[in-house]
Amino acid sequence: MAINSFYSKGNNSNSVVDSMIIGRNDQRGFLRMDVNATLTFKFCGADDVYEGASQDLSATGLRFVSPQKVSVGDMLDVCMKPGIDITPPLETTLAVVRVTQTNDGQYEVAGVLQQNDPA
Template identity: 25%
Template sequence: MINSTIRDYSEKRDFIRMKVDTTIRLTFDDSEKTMTAVCKDLSGTGMLIETSDALAENSEFHTSLPSSNPAFPAFETKVKVIRCAESEDGRFLIGTEILNMP
């Protein structure tokens, strides 16, 4: 049982973060508000998004990351804010957890 727990934790750390630095659209269900932001990096469990506005921890929203290939659809997710930190340039870095991919 302990080996299984250690392996489960280890597997969560095995996702590689891919630097993407591309425009992403955020859509908020509670207000039907949309926002354009920058997806800085992406992994199997989350993404780092740079915005001009702070977002509350635990808030949830939908994302749409466009595909550069017309043969593939946009990458759509629902995410939850894990952390929000202001950067030196006054923008906000939003750490998110991917909840699902509808």
């Protein structure tokens, strides 16, 4: 099943996903969960790997902080490893939609998770 149809608001086949859908008074389609985990990322097509710290995650997006400068429109290959060994890492491509420089010189990056086709 394609990820877009799985997470679609109109698809009522998954009660877990349905429970994450939030009220109509918010523009977001899914609840954001605070997730504090170390992640690594690289610019698509590049070899250099950078580190960041996740802030929150939803069914369609991710927000993290990093000292590495990132720009809106960049595509990043992201790997986020949870603190529990039985949970597999999240490996995805992120389309950057917002970047804000913080007071301490880091960058807060928000992006939309892209569908990765299985190999």
